[in-house]
Amino acid sequence: MKTLPIPPQQARLAGLFYLIIILCGVGSEVALRGPLIDFGSAERTMQAIGAEAMRFRFSILADVVMALADAALAVLLFLMLRPVSAGLALGALVFRLLQSGLIAAGLLNLQAALVVGDAGLALSFISLHAYGYDLGLIFFGVNCLLTAVLIINSGFVPRILGLGIGLSGLVYLTGSILRFAAPDLHGLIAPAYVVPLIAETAFCLWLLVLPGIGRQVTVG
Template structure:
């Protein structure tokens, strides 16, 4: 297998692992355990499905780790296109991964409150449940903030893909649109949360840019150019 194609498929594998792991805590666990506006029911669900909730914490840590390897794999693939843009891509790509590690503290705090450890006996159970819900909400707000960085890192990646010559240009365009969609979702969630579901439905096709890019890396790889291209 040629070098470019091998590097592309390695990046695709990391992307696939991230796509498998991240939705567990991001989408599945909130949909089955969290009850909007009901702290007591949410706390009961977490206590009854503690293993699933803990698995969400583990997958957040796993996703953060894989995200770092993904950024480095894409740097190795695209650094010869434009090293400055590649470095910017890595910086913007790694910062959200740090948020994954920091964000597990909110879930850990919620789990401790749900358990009602002895040192928390000064709080009544409804108070502990409310505090647990608060930490879960903080987790969600940090994800909304991280979406800004999820969007920003796609812009240098889109430029690199578009200019590479060994990946299709339409993927670069789609990744840029995907970046704008993440920014729209983030600002809507932070400023106008009542419209978040509407914006999410509208933005859904744009958000498939990363999926298309991942599948192209896995299936098609990248073609080797006769000479290394470099942009100062």
Template structure:
């Protein structure tokens, strides 16, 4: 349930932040982008805070999924959670570029030191640096989904089809992330078509999360305790 609610919260907050971001940032037009950010400074700072909330929720979801899937394979579940935490850390770190952009456009010191065109160009460069860092982080996120899908396939208490769809989603993020890192003109959006597994996992967790059977590790532990008690009774 924690994982499902975390994913739902991320969906809502990221939808707001990306919507505002796409409306304020005009690709390749430093002047229009600078004017939009300067005129809507509070809104731009709000979307940055929204991205930070998403990064924090990513850590919470990583922990919740680890608890859910550790009975399958604790080491692999730890790897999956670690990859998501690393992705969240990189994503949070590159948010500094957005704060640098808005500071350039609102700080009188920067405006006095450079002319308007230079300030606008530097602000757009900071925004682009954020996008580049996020694209690189998506490769890490894709690897997380690949490992997560593997765990779901092996779990036995989560539908195997979700595992397959998560692994397909992982390929979309890896292809998009590497494509944008390798080519400036990369314009495909593969992950926009392969994300279905993430959405279905969120729905399944919210729907079935409270009704999952006892975890395999718990049942094994109870069996060991029962056998140990029987052996102790025979000895006595």
């Protein structure tokens, strides 16, 4: 048994970055970019992007901010959870950074869709971005499972949050694998993404509020 002091400023900063990730991720996909894209019609998509080019550009910038915040959060969570298990925390750090890098690199496909003059090519680039995003979420799914183990064994983060993050990892892995292995079934998993939204928002709020974070906690 050992006693572990947890810096409240560090954890609250992690919560702030987590909040940025949630707002930028949901905002870019649902509020900004999503309404412009119609995978059933390349022409309508091209016309919508042409009419709302600045909106589409802002969606890309929001995703850039999300990727930067995700990399920062990966480091902060590593520092916070390293005393529980240095090996697992390092693994979680690596997988989350891989996710951030893949998602950031995939934004080039959205930029390509913005500048090409062919509607079919533009929609193909947007589709490639969707595949690249899901590829990143495979690594993030592994990160969630490792983070869940760390949280459950930490003794200072509520175990229910660890269970939620673990379930989120399973949802991400299932959805992303279906995207590549059985794309026709990918839509069936869509309602399950409410689980990560709830679980990650709860973890974010806990990091921001930090109940009892200023005291000494015992970790086994």
